[in-house]
Amino acid sequence: xxxxxxxxxxxxxxxxxxxxxxxxxxxxxxxxxxxxxxxxxxxxxxxxxxxxxxxxxxxxxxxxxxxxxxxxxxxxxxxxxxxxxxxxxxxxxxxxxxxxxxxxxxxxxxxx
Amino acid sequence: xxxxxxxxxxxxxxxxxxxxxxxxxxxxxxxxxxxxxxxxxxxxxxxxxxxxxxxxxxxxxxxxxxxxxxxxxxxxxxxxxxxxxxxxxxxxxxxxxxxxxxxxxxxxxxxx
Numbered sequence: 001x002x003x004x005x006x007x008x009x010x011x012x013x014x015x016x017x018x019x020x021x022x023x024x025x026x027x028x029x030x031x032x033x034x035x036x037x038x039x040x041x042x043x044x045x046x047x048x049x050x051x052x053x054x055x056x057x058x059x060x061x062x063x064x065x066x067x068x069x070x071x072x073x074x075x076x077x078x079x080x081x082x083x084x085x086x087x088x089x090x091x092x093x094x095x096x097x098x099x100x101x102x103x104x105x106x107x108x109x110x111x112x
Numbered sequence: 113x114x115x116x117x118x119x120x121x122x123x124x125x126x127x128x129x130x131x132x133x134x135x136x137x138x139x140x141x142x143x144x145x146x147x148x149x150x151x152x153x154x155x156x157x158x159x160x161x162x163x164x165x166x167x168x169x170x171x172x173x174x175x176x177x178x179x180x181x182x183x184x185x186x187x188x189x190x191x192x193x194x195x196x197x198x199x200x201x202x203x204x205x206x207x208x209x210x211x212x213x214x215x216x217x218x219x220x221x222x223x224x
Contacts, residue, residue: 032210043118043216044156044201051210059211090155092212099144099205101212103155 002027002095006104013111019064019078021107023091026072031093033074034101035066039087050074086111115139116204118215126223131189133218135202138183143207147176147187150199150217159200160187164207192222 003026013019025031035047046059048066056066063082067075074091088108092101117136125131133147143164148156162169162176162185169176175188185202199217206213 034212036214044203044214046211046213049210088153092155098161100146100158100161101203102158106153106155108153 004091004093004102004104006091006107008107010108013081015083015111016080019081021076021089023074023104024072025093030071034092035076036090036092037087081111083111116202116213116215118202118218120218122219124221124223125192127194128191131192131220133187133200135185135215136183137204139206141206142204144205145178145185146203148201148203150201156201194222194224196220197222
């Protein structure tokens with residue numbers, strides 16, 4: 001069966017510290033992968049998506065970067081966190097040909 | 113530029129009645145539309161979708177209507193149940209892309 005995992009689930013980091021959020025998918029190969037962010041009182045903002053290893057499309061210029069070192073692994077990073085990076089980060093992939101995205105459990109980031 | 117808009121941030125409905133959630137979009141290149149339900153601290157879960165070649169899709173208590181001329185999408189829930197209380201997001205995908213653009217969400221509260 002296909003599953004998606006994110007970790008850590010919760011993270012509290014000081015301003016200026018680095019960040020690494022990881023997402024892995026099981027049960028499928030070469031999936032499209034996505035990072036979204038839900039900030040307080042806002043919708044789901046598409047940050048990055050990837051159609052293959054090493055292929056990253058950035059949707060919003062900001063303090064974050066993404067990498068795809070392996071087929072089923074998608075990493076969201078920052079070298080120096082800002083207060084505005086706080087939010088709920090969601091990884092997603094399309095599990096089949098029906099077109100919908102399936103989301104992971106999310107990672108709550110609080111920058112203090 | 114918000115291409116997918118949910119102009120009602122919240123909606124309250126009595127149990128057993130119909131809930132109607134609305135979504136407007138600006139990009140005529142969208143060819144696939146989706147609705148998601150989200151509980152706090154969880155990833156969104158897929159509810160129902162519709163292709164731009166259709167104007168209605170039904171799945172149990174959920175029906176999605178698409179009015180392409182008005183660039184308007186709606187989700188009907190009948191009958192509404194207290195367990196339907198959540199934030200609902202509409203999303204759209206431009207034709208020929210892998211991007212999914214989400215709206216800002218509508219918080220539905222179903223009153224018992």
